[in-house]
Amino acid sequence: MYESDKMLGEYLLFHYGRADQVMPWNTGPKDGLNFPVRSVVELLDPDSLRDVSNSNALDVGCSVGRSTFELSKYCDEVHGCDLSKSFIDAAKKIGNEEMLEFSYLDEGDNYISTEVGVTLYPEKKVSFSVADACSLPLEFKRYNVVHAANLICRLPKPFEFINRLPELVSPGGQLLLATPFTWLTEYTPRENWIGSGDSEEKLKDMLSPYFDLEKKIELPFVIREHKRKYQYSVSLGTRWRRKGEFK
16 A cells, blocks of 8 residues: 555655645644654654764664654664655655655645655765565664654564564664554554553563663654545654663
């Protein structure tokens, strides 16, 4: 489903769209705008990175890349990965400083055309690749920051990703997670759900042997489907510190 042009347009708008494009209604929920940036800015501890030389970050389930580019403000090298080839192709074009044209649904079969781009930091290295979060390449390990937003409840086997996290995050590094725990059998078989009503507690049980929970906040987000239909959800945003000293 994430390879369709319609879905690509929705997520490019979600990541890069102006507020008046995403939510044109004055009565609409404005607190859910700019989620890919907020999931970094509101969770990251930038002070602990200032004395780290050649800092690196991994953005798992990066979609079309806005959070990956945001991480590059704080880390010298950032890699974003996602299972969708169309999402990664779009992120690469934007990373090559190209203005990317796309269309998003207005109503019926009428689409609105627009374009997006980002301001990059010349001294920073940003890259993207197609990868499965449930089976990440073995060379992915020991990052100063790992970011995964709205990913866990879209995985067929979330335990395989969660069990990999202690290896992905360097001792002393940060794990930034955001999830609304929207368990649906079309994405995750029922037997692979982390919990049902107690997902937050189950996630903490899985991570606490390796990580200390440092921050917990609510992160609402809005995804526009068309000008009169929206998805409004609230992710649980958490920052975890990998136990041990920086290495």
